[in-house]
Amino acid sequence: MASRDQEKEKAAANLLRQSLGDSGDDCPGPDTLAAYFERSLDGDESARYERHLARCTRCREQLAALDRAGTPDPAGGAPPHQPSFWPWLWDWRWLLPVAAALIVGAVWVARWPTPKRPPTLVVLSQPQQAPTTPESMPENGSASGEVPAPKSSPNLTSDLSPRGKPSPRATPSPSSKQAETDSLAAADAAASSAPASKNDALRAVGGRLEPKATTSNAETISREPSSMLKSQTASPAARVSVQGAKASLALEAVDRRSTREIISTPDPKVLWRIAEGGFVERTQDGGASWQAQLPVAGAQFTAGSAPSKTVCWLAGRGSMIALTTNAKDWNRIPPPVPADFVAIEASDVSNATVTTADGRKFTTSDGGVHWKLVL
């Protein structure tokens, strides 16, 4: 497998070398080379030079040689090749606090409960701690009612219970402090086992903890709002449901996201779903585990259609259409018209029909190269 890929890379290199060519004439002189290196050429001149560079091995060799010479001069001569603006963006000293702030912010946003959503609890404590909760629970089930989150337990939960129920609702300030601790604890839990990427942590903490992303102690429990009133009797139920949670995890995971667009394929085990921020997720085991992909960063997909396990079409706002034929690599498909797409139906890799927000339908039979208005 690897050597096949190497062959392909080599073949690609050869082809590109030939196609790009080696013009070797009308090469700019040292003024342009130096100015480009220093980034003192303006946009047009720079683009013109890059156009030449792409096809001229000689000039690229010269640029490489100049780059080698660009070492700092202790006598205070020419400074080294200035790094561009962007690399400092990745400086961890800056990025980490920003990422942390973003995570907290994202949790706050995600915690706005939707009325119909059943509350979910993430218990980060040991299962046996659950039975102790009723003791510290207030008798009337009011006040600090983050269930089952007594102040004594440092491992808190994120409570997504709906608003508008006066008695189980927590008073604003304790809950907000706990929310922050929740989010950071949950973020830590997610981040420690998931790859340390900001996006993973963001997605995990925003109420969408993946079963595989959590530590072994983290469970997901679904509770009805009314059960919070029955705080004392909740403990055996909590224990049972904590232990039973693992078993029902897969079902729970899919259920909790039933409002999210699920794209089914002919294989019942293989599903796609649209997540936020341009991400999509795909499962191959019926929803027990999901793998995330990023077809187009920041896209807002609204619909999808998967005619096979590996072919999936996505459509969304802002003229967004994307297609994968191998369940891995995505390509943007130029839209028929600039529009927000709200639906898509595809029968295979070449045939699909999209619907715009204003009800027009366009169809393609060549994978999106040509579109026809459907009358």
Add this chain to the structure above:
Amino acid sequence: MTQFRPELYRAARAIAGEVNARELADSLYADLYGLSESQGRRKSLFDYFHGQSKLSTWLRAVLAQRHVDEIRRARRTQPLEDDAGAERQEISTAAAAHASAKAPIDPERARYLAVLQAALTAALDSLDPRDRLRLAYYYVDDRTLAEIGRLLGEHEATVSRKLERTRQAMRRRVEVALREEKKWTEAQVRLSLEYVCDEWPFDLTERVRSTHSRLQPAAEPDAASAPD
């Protein structure tokens, strides 16, 4: 003014390696301080400095260009040294054996590859110049992501991401060109890509050239160029 002479040597060493540095720097120094005469007037290389960049950068650029031109001239005209020549001989015989072991060049295959090449060229033309340059750095000059990032002023991760995007765009455009303009079927497209992956004479010629170019100082990129 002479205090920058050591700096010139330092730059020359970085560019051309220890062995060639002195000659490179000295010849430039001479041209700068007008030790040559033209039309009865002392001419200095400084006359060609137009202030588009810092003087020190310009001087290094002159060194870089002179060095590379010298290298390329040497590549074209000089016969290979013995051990490289022997290696080349080995590769040639191996190549010949390999070529004859395979079927003789199939005209069909040649046609497929020519069409693919044309589609590729067209797809390259449609790219943004910067994306094209990034591809050239990676595939032709064999640079690492870090080096490309430095040359383009991008973060390494950005280089990787953009290379991937460009690759995908290229693949799509080539396939579209082949299917739409040439009316190739899926099978034909796949077949042509198979042909590309097989060894064929062009590839071996490139390998010979790149071996030749390894005579250069260690820092020199292994840039195999098309026939000059």
